Amino acid sequence: MIDTQTLFQISKTKKIDQFTVLREILQISFLNYFYKNPESRNVFFKGGTCLKLLYNSNRFSEDLDFSTNQDRKVLGEIISKALDSLKPEFPEIYFKDVASITGVTEKIYLPTEITSQPLTIRLDFSQREEVFFPRQNTISTDLPVLSVSVINYLDEKEILSEKVRAIMTRKRGRDLYDLWFLLNKKVEFDKKLIQKKLDLYRKKYSLESLIERIDTWNEKELIRDVSKFLPKNDRAILQNLKKFLLKELSI
Known part of the structure; x- marks a missing residue:
């Protein structure tokens, strides 16, 4: 495992805590071994961590989210094999099932010297989603971790559509930040795709409803919710994030 001095230096450079740095190293390493397995070909990485690792968002993330048609048994085997490959570097790593009604959820645990609580990474596999715009690439990183496997993941406009759905159906500030990041990049705002994503929840999309939802956000x-996932130098934007996001949506 990475030594504490190196971890401290990376944390200082990136202006984020050591726990978050170590989590991202573990996320990348896990994905590398996960996607080495040919059974992962129908598992598509998505969500906030995908934006961070494959689209260069500056927001760190806790979870790994996927869409897949693989069953629970196969997913468990892929995860187990990936963790076996991680054990030489992270000997105490393990995972547990988490109850879920919408798919398969697992949680990785890694005891560390940084805090008394173990580092955790939640793995969420949605088995209800159709993937419309798949992509493939490797993860490029400046962290001291090997990443050579080809990752199957969602196109950014499909992630944007799922972020709009998330904003309409739950309350997590990080979804607002991710939507702003994508709109600021001029990612296509595909209303038909957004509606396809909302059909799963039997909801209708309207720009007015989205704007009202954002405008009334606490x-x-x-x-x-978001500041702990951003480097210190990037947190100032949160004071005006709602204003910037509403401006992007009104253009």
Whole structure:
């Protein structure tokens, strides 16, 4: 496992805590071994961590989210094999099932010297989703971790559509930040694709409803939810994130 001095230096350079740096190293390493397995060909990486690792978002993330048609048994085997490959570097790593009604959820645990609580990474596999725009690439990183496997993942406009759906159906400030990031990149805002994603929840899309949802978001909760995932130098934007996001949506 990475030594504490190296971890400290990376944390200092990136202006984020050591726990978050170590989590990203573990995320990348896990994905590398996960996608080495040919059974992963129908598992598509998505969500906030995908934006961070494959689209260069500056927001760190806790979870790994996927869409797949693989069954629970096969997914468990892929995860188990990936963790076996990680054990030489992370001997105490393990995972547990988490109850879920919408797919398969697992949680990886890694005891560390950084805190008394283990580092955790939640793995969420949605088995209800159709993937419309798959992509493939490797993860490029400046962290001291090997990443050579080809990753199957969602195109950014499909992630944007799922982020809009997330904003319409739950309350997580990080979804607002991710949507702003994608709109700021001028990613296509595909209304038909957004509606396809909302059909799963039997909801209708309208720009007015989305704007109202964002406009009434509690700003303190937004800042509290997102700030810990951003480098210190990037947190100032959160004070005006709602304003910037609403401006992007009104163009």
